Amino acid sequence: MGQALAKREMDKGMKQYHEQRFAEAVDEWSSALKKMTKARNKFEALGNICLALCDLGKYRDALTHSGLQIEVANDTDDPVLKSEAFLMYAICNEKLSEFTKAISYCRYCLQTEKVADRTQSYAHLCLGNAYVGLSEFPKAWGSYTKALTLARTKNDKFLELMTSARVGHMFSLLTDYDTGLAYCCKAWDVVSGLPEGDPHVRYRRLLAVYIATPYRRTGRYNEAMDYCERASPRYESAYSIMSETGDRLGQVEALSGMAKTATSQRDLAKATELNVKALDIAQKIGNKLEMLRCHARLRTLYAATGDETLAHRHFSVLRQLLDEMELLCGVCDEVVGERPEKLDALRCGHFIHGRCSDYLARSTLGRAGKTRPCPACRRKSSENPALYT
Incomplete structure (x- = not known):
């Protein structure tokens, strides 16, 4: 009797979920979970609850349920369930801007003995999102490329x-x-x-x-x-929402918007305070692009107020971040992303300016019909460039 009731509650919860009544769906699935005795049924219910909680922006609660899902998967010792549970745990961590943890659990997912095609596909998407969160754009491009290829191969529209x-x-x-x-x-x-x-x-x-x-x-x-x-909504409302949901990257973006507004209103003290606050959160989550932007704005603000020492300090950190993010075009050595411009992604994942692509299209060193290697990769390698094929 209890299992039949649990099945009805699961079906009702799914109907509510598709109608975007996420809170009601969570209540139904939570009620069904208490009645379940089979591990696989519990695993399914916990997965559904995690998805609905993420849709509600309750990422911390979703992470807790995802941890319970991993425990159930470990009890069954089923590699397929383990890979799915690791992926869900990675997704929850990515939503909470715990990007390094997300990457680790995506790797656990992909390294599991048996990984379903769909799970593998979404693991690459989650990896791409986490790499963007850490401003590791070449790695993000590689993961996204794999996800897009699998999406088109499997006709997975979502x-x-x-x-x-x-x-x-x-x-x-x-x-x-x-x-x-x-x-x-x-x-x-x-x-x-x-x-x-x-x-x-x-x-x-x-x-x-x-x-x-x-x-x-x-x-x-x-x-x-x-x-x-x-x-x-507006920046202040957005910041409030991001704080409530635990989306720290969203908090940085909202604070940055508030800082730019303060700068435009010539309230440089408030702009500096907001940028420092945004920088602190960006450093905690490891988002180098937002760190770079904060340092760039702070450099300008301190220069405007005559504090050349702090302005130079922020400029030095800015240049260091550019090197770490590999956001220098390997062809012309100018910054990638400094101004609106067409970019080309190379096979290795490095980005160059579209205007610099012709350089790589030319043959070199007598190797007719072969293109130059990526300048950034070549610079990091001790190999003779003539040995590249």
């Missing part, structure tokens, strides 16, 4: 949607707004092709935010406003 959106966001972060917009529009085409009853339609709002950014940055304000109407 994976294609989310990966394309994330790749677009990454290129926008690197100020290649045209490429960023192209990927986001691909994702928009996918979500627009879904029937209204599809639960993934709700991701249109997230896409609207991603699409509005390159439109705004390239001066296409009318298009940006069209998407912003479907998007996000």
Whole structure:
């Protein structure tokens, strides 16, 4: 009797979840979980609860349930369940900006003896998101490429949607707004092709935010406003929401927006305070791109107030971060992402300016028909460049 009731509650919870009644779905699944005796049923219920809690922005609660899911998987000693549980734990950590932990658990997932194709695909997506969180863009590009390939091979529209959106966001972060917009529009085409009853339609709002950014940055304000109407609240409200959900990267972005607003209003003291606060959180989560941006803004602020010592200190850290992030074009040695510009991703994952691509297209050292190796990889290697094929 108890198991039959648990099954009905599971079905009811799934119906509520598809109707985006996430809190009610969590209640139904939690009630069903208490009645379950079989490990596999408990595993499924815990997984569903984790997904719904993530949709509610309750990432800490989701992480707790994900830990319970790992315990159940370990009890069954089923490698497939273990890989799924590791992935869910990685996703929860990525949502909480614990990017290093997310990467570790994605690796555990992929190294498990048996990994389902779908689990493998989403592990690469989570890896890409975590690498972007750490500003390791070459590694992120490699993971996203694998996820997109698997999405198209398996005709997984949701994976294609989310990966394309994330790749677009990454290129926008690197100020290649045209490429960023192209990927986001691909994702928009996918979500627009879904029937209204599809639960993934709700991701249109997230896409609207991603699409509005390159439109705004390239001066296409009318298009940006069209998407912003479907998007996000003001910085202060956004910061409050991000603090409540535990999204520390979101907190940094909201604080950065508040700091830029204060700068435009010539309130340099407040702008400095907000940038320092954003920098502190960015350092704690290891996001080098946001750290770089904070240091750049603080350098400008301290220079404006005549404190050349602090301005120089922030400039030195800024240059160090550029080297660590490998955001220097290997061809011209100029900064990648300093201004809006087309970028090309090489097979190794390094980025170069689109205008520098012709250099690599030429043959060299008598190797007709063969392109030059990546300058950044060649510089880091002790091999003779003539030995590259």
